Amino acid sequence: MLFEDILIIILKAVDGERTISSPFHLLKGKKSGQTIQDIGYYKLYPFFGLLPRLDKKDYDKAVQTLLRKGVIVIDGQVVRVTEKSGSYNPEPNLLNGWKYRGKEHLFMDRLSLAVQTFSHIHQNSRLFDAVVIADDIQRWVKYYLQRIDFRRTESCQRFRQEIAESLALVKVEDQQKMIVMQRLSGYKLGGMTWEQISLDHGHGIIDIQLQAIETLHGWMEEIETGKFPLLKILLEGVIQQSSLTETAKRTESYFKNGRTLEEIAALRGLKTSTIEDHFVELAMNDPVFDITAFIEKNLFSKIVAISQEYNTKRLRAIKENVPEASYFQIRLALAAKGENT
Missing domain, CATH: 1.10.10 (Arc Repressor Mutant, subunit A)
Structure with missing residues (x-):
């Protein structure tokens, strides 16, 4: 894309x-x-x-x-x-930015360093400049390689086989898969820069990067199925376990313990409007979140009806027609209604 x-x-x-x-x-x-x-x-x-x-x-x-x-x-x-x-x-x-939130780069860094290590070790080359210099990723990949007994020829073959089989299942053009492969480094083979790949494929750098991201998102979806056990380990800590942002999750915890909006704002040292943002996020992402603590059912229905009648989600336009509702209540109603708004 x-x-x-x-x-x-x-x-x-x-x-x-x-x-x-x-x-x-x-x-x-x-x-x-x-x-x-x-x-x-x-x-x-x-x-x-x-x-x-x-x-x-x-x-x-x-x-x-x-x-x-x-x-x-x-x-x-x-x-x-x-x-x-x-x-x-x-x-x-195949893009899924909300789910992965940039963590595809962590998956790619781990994969790149693992591929590079496999390539050199099985060519009896122990000294090479790591393609990823971040200490935390190097430590993680070192532990990962030990877990899968990377020195065994069978492990290398299985790793390569899983890459080929899983990537073949991703429903994108072969050119997009090639972009991801061109970023990888191996024995006597350096990964290409975005600029080099851009020239090679005749697209702008942003277009190339987006095609790589789409491929990675689709690839990680395939790996998540569990059919490729060596690659699935690379997804540890990559997949979002919650659809909420971290700060919204903290607000949710306080709310479940009986705290009011105002109390949560005071306890967290945040503006009331910021906590309102968190509740809107909860209403948007949690289908069982009960918004009746903030808005009565009749008012909720009225807001939704106006939104549908005027085909708008602009808060000011809805407020003009439902003056008794606060902007926070309007935002909550629109978020909770979801696809039907």
């Missing part, structure tokens, strides 16, 4: 409801209340945090390209897509 395609998907979802900077914060993985709730409101989970190092200049350049093509227009404070956006129909993708 290309960067331009992802931008259009996001902009179509928030059409006329958000500013042009909204996709930037989403792709960077900003953990603000606004960004987190937009993920739920507009079902943008696949794209969260895909490009944490995305440069604003690169983003603005892509936006200007869409403006020049007439695909989007800036309308006051919001961005709207035009009829030309209808010609963009990207294929379904």
Whole structure:
């Protein structure tokens, strides 16, 4: 999937409801209340945090390209897509940013160092410059290799076989799989830089990186099935055990122990609005979270009805029609309603 395609998907979802900077914060993985709730409101989970190092200049350049093509227009404070956006129909993708939250890079670092070590050891070469220099990853991979008895020829063969078989199951183009392979280093073979791969495939660096990320997300899904035991160990600590951010989980713990919103804010030394953000995140991600502690059922139904009638999730527009509701209650109702809003 290309960067331009992802931008259009996001902009179509928030059409006329958000500013042009909204996709930037989403792709960077900003953990603000606004960004987190937009993920739920507009079902943008696949794209969260895909490009944490995305440069604003690169983003603005892509936006200007869409403006020049007439695909989007800036309308006051919001961005709207035009009829030309209808010609963009990207294929379904394997991206799952909300689940992995950038941890695909940890998986890739572990894999890269394991592949490099296997390659050198089985060529009787014990001295090499590690492709990953981070001490924590080197320690983890060293322990991992000992666990799987990496010096045995059978272990090397099985490791290589699992890579080939699992990657073959990933439903992306072979070119995308090649990008991931080109990043790996081995005996007398150095991994290619993003710039080199970009030139080799004729795509921009961001496009190349996104294709690698999509491949990794799809690959990790296959490995999670448990059919590839040597590779599955590489996912330890990589897979998110909770759909909540860490800070929201702490708020949830206090709430389950009977603390009120105000008490939680005081205990945690955070603003009340920040704790409200956490409750919106809970409503968005936990199907059994009971919001009636904050909003009556009749008011909930009224907010949802207005949202549907006017086809909007803009808080101000809903507030004008439901003045008795607080902005926090509106956000909760929209988050809890989920796909039906």
